Amino acid sequence: MRVLPWLYFVLAFAFIYLPVGTLVLFSFQDGILPVPPFNGPSLRWYSEVAADDDLISALANSLLIATASSAVAVVLGFCAAYGLARHVLPGSVFMRGLLIAPLTVSYLIIGLGLLIVLTRAGLGLSLLTVAIGHVVINLPLAFAIIYASMGAQQQNAERAARDLGAGEAQVVWLVTVPMVLPAIAAAFFLSVTFSWDEFIIAFLLTRFDVTLPVEIWSLLRSGLSPRLNAVGSLVFLVSVTAVILLELFVFRKRRP
Amino acid sequence: MTNGGQSLQGWGFVTPALLWTIAFFVVPFLVMGAMSLATLEGRTLIWGVSLSNYAEIAEKAYIWRAFLVSLEITLTVTVVSVLLAYPLAWIIAFRVPAEWQRLALLLAVLPFWTSYVVRSYAWLLVLAREGMINQAMLGIGLISEPITLANTRFATVTGFVHFFVMLLTLTIYANLIQLSPNYRRAAMDLGASAFQTFRYVILPLTLPGVVTGAFLTFVLCIGDYVTPQILGGNSELTVPQVIMVQLGRRADFPLASALAIALMAIVTLAYIFSARWLRLDRL
Amino acid sequence: MTAPVSITSLNHWFGGFHALKDIDLDIRAGEYITLLGPSGCGKTTLLSVLGGFITPTQGTVSIGGRDMTRVAPAKRPTTTMFQDYALFPHMNLRDNVSFGLRMAGVDKSARYKRAGAMLELVSLADAALKRPHELSGGQRQRVALARALAVEPDVLLLDEPLGALDLKLRRAMQDELKSIQRQLGTTFVHVTHDQEEAMAIADQIVVMNAGSIEDQGAPARVYREPATLFAADFMGEMNHIPATAGPDGVVTPFGALPQRVDGPKAVACIRPEAIKLGDGPVQIGGAKIKEAAFFGTYIRAHLVPDVAPDVILVAHLPPGDLPETGARMTLSAEPQAFHVYAVGD
Numbered sequence: 001m002r003v004l005p006w007l008y009f010v011l012a013f014a015f016i017y018l019p020v021g022t023l024v025l026f027s028f029q030d031g032i033l034p035v036p037p038f039n040g041p042s043l044r045w046y047s048e049v050a051a052d053d054d055l056i057s058a059l060a061n062s063l064l065i066a067t068a069s070s071a072v073a074v075v076l077g078f079c080a081a082y083g084l085a086r087h088v089l090p091g092s093v094f095m096r097g098l099l100i101a102p103l104t105v106s107y108l109i110i111g112l113g114l115l116i117v118l119t120r121a122g123l124g125l126s127l128l129t130v131a132i133g134h135v136v137i138n139l140p141l142a143f144a145i146i147y148a149s150m151g152a153q154q155q156n157a158e159r160a161a162r163d164l165g166a167g168e169a170q171v172v173w174l175v176t177v178p179m180v181l182p183a184i185a186a187a188f189f190l191s192v193t194f195s196w197d198e199f200i201i202a203f204l205l206t207r208f209d210v211t212l213p214v215e216i217w218s219l220l221r222s223g224l225s226p227r228l229n230a231v232g233s234l235v236f237l238v239s240v241t242a243v244i245l246l247e248l249f250v251f252r253k254r255r256p
Numbered sequence: 257m258t259n260g261g262q263s264l265q266g267w268g269f270v271t272p273a274l275l276w277t278i279a280f281f282v283v284p285f286l287v288m289g290a291m292s293l294a295t296l297e298g299r300t301l302i303w304g305v306s307l308s309n310y311a312e313i314a315e316k317a318y319i320w321r322a323f324l325v326s327l328e329i330t331l332t333v334t335v336v337s338v339l340l341a342y343p344l345a346w347i348i349a350f351r352v353p354a355e356w357q358r359l360a361l362l363l364a365v366l367p368f369w370t371s372y373v374v375r376s377y378a379w380l381l382v383l384a385r386e387g388m389i390n391q392a393m394l395g396i397g398l399i400s401e402p403i404t405l406a407n408t409r410f411a412t413v414t415g416f417v418h419f420f421v422m423l424l425t426l427t428i429y430a431n432l433i434q435l436s437p438n439y440r441r442a443a444m445d446l447g448a449s450a451f452q453t454f455r456y457v458i459l460p461l462t463l464p465g466v467v468t469g470a471f472l473t474f475v476l477c478i479g480d481y482v483t484p485q486i487l488g489g490n491s492e493l494t495v496p497q498v499i500m501v502q503l504g505r506r507a508d509f510p511l512a513s514a515l516a517i518a519l520m521a522i523v524t525l526a527y528i529f530s531a532r533w534l535r536l537d538r539l
Numbered sequence: 540m541t542a543p544v545s546i547t548s549l550n551h552w553f554g555g556f557h558a559l560k561d562i563d564l565d566i567r568a569g570e571y572i573t574l575l576g577p578s579g580c581g582k583t584t585l586l587s588v589l590g591g592f593i594t595p596t597q598g599t600v601s602i603g604g605r606d607m608t609r610v611a612p613a614k615r616p617t618t619t620m621f622q623d624y625a626l627f628p629h630m631n632l633r634d635n636v637s638f639g640l641r642m643a644g645v646d647k648s649a650r651y652k653r654a655g656a657m658l659e660l661v662s663l664a665d666a667a668l669k670r671p672h673e674l675s676g677g678q679r680q681r682v683a684l685a686r687a688l689a690v691e692p693d694v695l696l697l698d699e700p701l702g703a704l705d706l707k708l709r710r711a712m713q714d715e716l717k718s719i720q721r722q723l724g725t726t727f728v729h730v731t732h733d734q735e736e737a738m739a740i741a742d743q744i745v746v747m748n749a750g751s752i753e754d755q756g757a758p759a760r761v762y763r764e765p766a767t768l769f770a771a772d773f774m775g776e777m778n779h780i781p782a783t784a785g786p787d788g789v790v791t792p793f794g795a796l797p798q799r800v801d802g803p804k805a806v807a808c809i810r811p812e813a814i815k816l817g818d819g820p821v822q823i824g825g826a827k828i829k830e831a832a833f834f835g836t837y838i839r840a841h842l843v844p845d846v847a848p849d850v851i852l853v854a855h856l857p858p859g860d861l862p863e864t865g866a867r868m869t870l871s872a873e874p875q876a877f878h879v880y881a882v883g884d
Contacts, residue, residue, distance in 0.1 A: 087266025106479025
């Protein structure tokens with residue numbers, strides 16, 4: 001009976017890591033097919049990726065969109081959270097609901113709606129339109145995370161600052177922002193990883209300059225290739241790095 | 257500072273985010289709703305109030321069948337994922353020593369952060385005719401020739417379950433760990449076996465969290481295009497795949513919009529069905 | 540319904556931390572005993588060992604003469620009343636109270652009858668169908684008591700059961716706990732850090748510090764003649780007067796005392812209420828009021844004695860006019876009011 005849970009634990013981890021393990025392993029394949037038997041290790045597919053201009057520019061686009069859209073989402077989310085947590089406004093429950101609403105709608109539908117409106121408005125599809133879409137999906141997240149962290153403790157500190165003569169801008173910048181910085185950082189990192197990985201909105205809202213997931217998608221049409229494994233492993237590496245940084249610098253510090 | 261000044265300032269903070277959400281979420285959504293009532297004559301869009309797109313959904317077999325396929329896949333995925341994730345979350349919460357729990361959880365959900373496209377591609381590698389599983393089963397003599405795993409519903413469900421097991425492990429673990437350990441102690445102290453403790457105390461207490469996770473699974477699963485497209489191939493189509501077909505081949509935005517609205521209606525029904533137990537604030 | 544408990548040579552380590560050190564303790568059947576000490580002293584760990592939630596590294600626990608050291612909580616004749624009560628929030632009071640009987644396979648009508656009787660015992664019979672969140676803190680505490688007692692344990696373990704209640708309610712619940720214990724005759728082991736609560740409620744007090752038992756006995760004895768300096772301080776306010784070993788006991792600034800100690804240095808302790816006004820066998824002599832405050836039944840005064848200006852004595856003076864700062868008075872005490880303990884360098 002004691003062994004059974006651990007057996008399950010091991011099997012579950014095997015299931016969880018089977019695809020990622022296979023992906024990474026065969027990115028080092030010395031051959032043209034990423035399937036057993038494994039020959040290698042070889043770095044030839046990584047050097048091919050590094051030499052592929054389309055992939056590299058897609059990667060750069062993705063990084064740009066991820067950081068820019070996350071920054072916008074976090075700034076908008078913070079301001080909205082501050083406004084709603086600190087000021088008594090009519091209809092605040094409704095506004096909170098409205099800001100959170102995009103979380104409950106699938107990305108495909110958000111992308112479709114934006115595609116219809118943006119093309120109707122005569123705005124050409126570009127990296128900018130993707131970034132707009134990514135702000136739409138990350139804003140609710142950033143708002144919710146930061147809003148949840150604005151408790152009574154901060155409010156008392158803000159009152160104390162005002163009492164000591166700080167103006168509204170000084171209160172926000174010198175008291176509120178530092179106190180909710182862990183939440184701001186968490187919201188930013190999460191937004192970056194979501195934007196970095198996001199496919200369907202980027203697919204619908206780009207035309208010539210594409211993001212990395214879209215570029216990978218088009219590579220997929222040519223079938224299995226260790227080159228895809230190499231790209232996929234790199235994408236995974238970036239996401240994992242972001243998650244580990246988040247864990248180390250944000251969540252670890254929060255614990256007492 | 258006067259109250260009016262205060263609330264003016266409050267509006268100043270809230271307005272940018274509200275405007276963004278209205279311009280890029282609410283307006284597109286309303287336009288999509290209007291679009292679903294428009295019609296296409298040849299390549300010309302005619303605005304109006306017509307239910308012909310919705311009628312088409314009900315009439316065309318390949319479309320309404322897609323709704324059935326999507327529902328079947330989503331329900332299967334939701335049930336299987338919950339059943340697989342609960343024991344894993346339980347083991348991490350109650351068997352793994354406290355100082356290792358955070359690491360175990362981090363590792364258990366790390367592949368969650370692989371991008372959608374890459375994760376589905378990775379499953380394709382595993383399930384391909386020449387892939388890991390076929391090779392392994394051939395190797396130990398379980399089968400005599402490769403079996404078709406990729407491009408089937410099985411592959412789609414596997415890819416989905418993999419993703420949602422990680423998501424649900426996270427949410428169920430969070431629910432288990434926030435329970436006072438004294439609930440378990442009290443149950444055992446009063447003579448409950450491990451199973452009785454689970455059945456009568458822990459499960460009822462974590463049910464809202466489980467339902468919330470299951471609802472999230474339902475929403476994300478039924479709206480996903482990538483996984484069935486890569487892993488299921490074109491053996492059968494799900495609703496998102498049908499939507500993408502309308503967008504790509506025929507640029508039939510009215511029908512695509514009607515499909516999207518119908519999909520949202522299903523999600524709303526699922527919400528109403530599970531609202532009794534839902535705790536969206538617990539996410 | 541009741542049983543004696545015997546703990547022998549018990550030691551427990553959490554990793555490198557020695558949480559319980561050589562504990563030997565005998566509890567008679569039907570006794571109300573409190574484990575008293577500051578947080579981190581090991582009292583809750585000891586309670587967990589009794590309840591079966593912790594298996595001790597060394598030593599044995601026997602309940603009713605049977606070795607229970609390695610028996611699971613479910614199979615022990617003990618039940619625990621948890622600090623946070625751990626009432627099941629999804630069950631009404633009747634289901635909470637009858638949970639143990641349900642686990643034991645008792646049929647519905649019998650267990651509901653018993654639950655009703657238990658709720659009657661804690662005066663909550665009317666609330667049987669309410670959920671825990673509808674109750675006040677004191678009411679939850681009673682439900683937790685009823686639930687723990689419904690399975691008729693031999694020994695009830697209470698982990699700081701009154702910790703979450705306000706002072707007035709605490710005092711009322713102390714009386715109620717004691718009266719229920721008398722009524723049932725079950726052995727109660729009650730953990731607390733409040734010495735007044737311990738004295739109000741217990742037949743026996745066990746004072747713990749840093750994993751060891753410092754003193755053990757009836758409340759009056761532990762208060763009046765504490766075995767160790769720690770117990771002396773923990774049981775209530777104490778004046779510390781430096782002393783050295785002399786030919787016939789110890790020598791203090793206030794003269795010789797007959798108590799003997801091992802070692803050259805010592806401290807003589809006396810409770811504030813044992814210091815009297817006027818002349819007496821042990822002459823403290825003239826003293827000056829540093830400050831004084833009115834406490835209702837007495838005046839609590841800080842005094843500086845003339846013969847030992849480094850010592851500040853706290854004394855409870857008879858309630859009357861509040862003396863002014865700098866006022867002078869003469870103090871004395873009985874020799875047996877002092878307790879003398881050896882101290883290291």
